[in-house]
Amino acid sequence: MQKFRFGLFVTVILALVMALPAFAQDIVELPEVDPLDVTGDVVTAGSSTVYPLSERMVEVFRDAGYAGEISIDEIGSGAGFERFCVAGETDISNASRAIRDTEIESCNEIGREPIEFRIGTDAITVAVSSDNDFVTDVTTEELAQIFSTAETWADVRAEWPAEPIQRFIPGTDSGTFDYFVEEIFEEDEAPILAASNTQLSENDNVLVQGIQGSPYAIGFFGFAYYAENEDTLNAVSIDGVTPTAETAEDGSYPLARPLFIYSDATIMAEKPQVAQFINYYLTHVNEEISEVGYFPASDAALNGAREAWLEATGMSTGEDMEATEEAMEEVELVELPAVDPLDVTGDVVTAGSSTVYPLSERMVEVFRDAGYAGEISIDEIGSGAGFERFCVAGETDISNASRAIRDTEIESCNEIGREPIEFRIGTDAITVAVSSDNDFVTDVTTEELAQIFSTAETWADVRAEWPAEPIQRFIPGTDSGTFDYFVEEIFEEDEAPILGASNTQLSENDNVLVQGIQGSPYAIGFFGFAYYAENEDTLNAVSIDGVTPTAETAEDGSYPLARPLFIYSDATIMAEKPQVAQFINYYLTHVNEEISEVGYFPASDAALNGAREAWLAAVGE
Structure with a gap:
């Protein structure tokens, strides 16, 4: 599973995020609950994992003035659903897994429609x-x-x-x-x-x-x-x-998983104290969860839980619910000043990642179609070589990268008076691919993947039932961010094993890798998802640990080789060459309209907001 590193200017960006009203509106607001006004009992049972968190939220609720009784039995998620969906004895069911269809059916049989509230994240x-x-x-x-x-x-x-x-x-x-x-x-x-x-x-x-x-x-x-x-x-x-x-x-x-509580709209209506406690729980859980030893759910997941509460209590239903969601979508993303490409003049010079290349190429095309008549050059030379041209030679205005910039590269930038600014533009899933003529490799473990790209000479060295034919390897060059990320994830940053493997062809041009794999049923390689998507009639994507690269597995992190995509620039460049700032503005404003067509996946709203806030900070707005 992937490591999304947003190392550059994290403190600055987080400070901006915390200070700006646009971000304060990311989380759905629930009606305020005063625990002093809440009466009546609440009965909960279920997961022993969720128990410490619910226990903490009960304690906080009581400390704030609630004088009633909330019982919590730690009996396991399955037993909790039994008491909630079969016996009908509890108001809230704590769970460290999602409810099953059979359990929902049991709930339905006693007139309950279980509602899921995501409350946090655990790592078994x-x-x-x-x-x-x-x-x-x-x-x-x-x-x-x-x-x-x-x-x-x-x-x-x-x-x-x-x-x-x-x-x-x-x-x-x-x-x-x-x-x-x-x-x-x-x-x-x-x-x-x-x-x-x-x-x-x-x-x-x-x-x-x-x-x-x-x-x-x-x-x-x-x-x-x-x-x-x-x-x-x-x-x-x-x-x-x-x-x-x-x-x-x-x-x-590998063993990170969501945590939930479940209730039912009828229970919440008949016992308003249940609705009030869940409201308080969802409102304050992120203030307490790290103290218990778990990790917050994403804003999107917590928003989903809060919207579920509003719908269950009748405060946001039907058209009102849709209007609320639309309003949320409108305020979630930070607005940048409008750019008219017809008014933009001057050239822009970019270079770097071959993975980012198709997306930047698409954004340049859209910018031109909208009226820009200038010249934007894009060289696909690999993330490392891109940073070399940006931070050492100082020849480019924008550096495309499929990995985060390194400290040494930042130091090189600083030496020539540049302060690189990171803009997150999307998400990729590095795709391991074989020819469609290969009928034996469909899924590999991460351990087997390491063997395939290092010590194994033949396919039979990996699995005895595979052919005793030499493995033909096609991999990105060492200047590629794709190479760096793969080595980091599969070889723990040690590139010696993959570079020491026999029968290996390296290229900074992903199309060369595609063609090499297409040419033999015993070939294998990896590159950005977009190159697989363009050639899926002649290539097969190999799943890793049972997970295939898709928009869903890249977003939820279950695919091991999902990773962020970036462009970098500098505030001085953006001031001296306003066309650079205007192109980046247009890029960040329209990227989510185009990215799926290229074959990549959108960055989260939070990540895209971070990029937009970085732009605003860079231009002094």
Whole structure:
């Protein structure tokens, strides 16, 4: 999963974001609730993962004046839905997984229509005792072994102790159990339940205590339980990624997952205290969630929850709901001053990423079609070479990049009097592709991907059932941001393995790579999604860990090689050459109208707003 790095001027941009009214309107406002005025009881039950967060919100609600009773039973997501949808005993169901169709049907049978409220993000944490000095990182494949067939640690890695693995896992009613099984065992719970020396419990504190008791124990639970016990536990990274707020948000940590509470409109009408508590929960959850040990949901997800509340309480329904959503869409994106391309004169010089090239080419075409009569040059030479021309030679006005600018490149820019400004313009999913004549490679693990692009000589070296034919590799050149990002994600920033692989052709021109792959059923390569989209009649996209590159998987972070796209400029350039500022303005204003046609995916509203605010700051508006 991807690491979206927005390193440049983050502090400045965040300060701008916090200071501007346009951003304050990003989050839907709910009617104010005074807990002093709320009476009546609320009954909740469900996920042990959500329990600490709901417990905290109850405490805050009480501290603010609520004098009633809110009960919370931590019995697991499945058992929580049983009590909510079958027994009809609870007002709110806490869940660390989405409700299932069968559970919705059970709710419907007792006259309930469950409403989902997204409240945060968790990273299921795999943990060992702090006395364990050998397990620090595992692959997803090793994780499956550890929690199923391996009897001793040495069965997983020969250098680990030949001691029995002691397993501590959530009970089968737990959403944590469900999510882990879905991600690691592709929804087949048989292997994990058949593993010897395994203790299950719906109480995560029992799991924590079990792991603390032995250097040969391992288990998993919500991040909050690790955070409470990190002096006695070590979090195990997965495929080199540790669970943190950043890796949960950007989707690079494999076991990040959403957290929910559920209720029903009829319950909220008959027991207004339930509606008022949920309102208070959604209004204040982001103020408290990090203290509990979880991570905030995105603004979009939280807005969805708040809109669900408004609809459930009849404050935004039908046409009113649509009007509210349209109004939100209008205010979410920062407005830039209108640019008439007919009035723009002068040249613009750009260079850089071959991935960004098709998008910038499209934006230049649209700018010209709207009346611009000047010259905009675009050289596709790779992100690194683009920064070289922008920050060292000082020859370009705009640098196209499929990775964030590096500190050393910023220093080079500074040495020639430039302060690079980052503008996020979209999202790409690096696509691993084979010829459509290849009938054996459809999905690979990240571990297999590393083998394919490094040590494996033939396809049979990766999987015995694949042909014993040499792997023909076609990869971007080392100046390419695509190359950099792939190496960072698959080889942990070490480019030696991929550059040491035999039978490898490098090119800064992605069309050369496409043609190479098209020419052989034993070829494989990678490039920006747009190049696959242009050639999908002759290429097959290879899914990674079961996830194919799509708009949805790029946006939600489940596709491992999704990454941001940027253009960079400088305030002085934009002042001395106003046509540069005007073109960037037009680019940021219209990019989302064009980006899907090129084959990439829009940046989030928040990211695009950040780019627009950076533009306003650069031109002094």
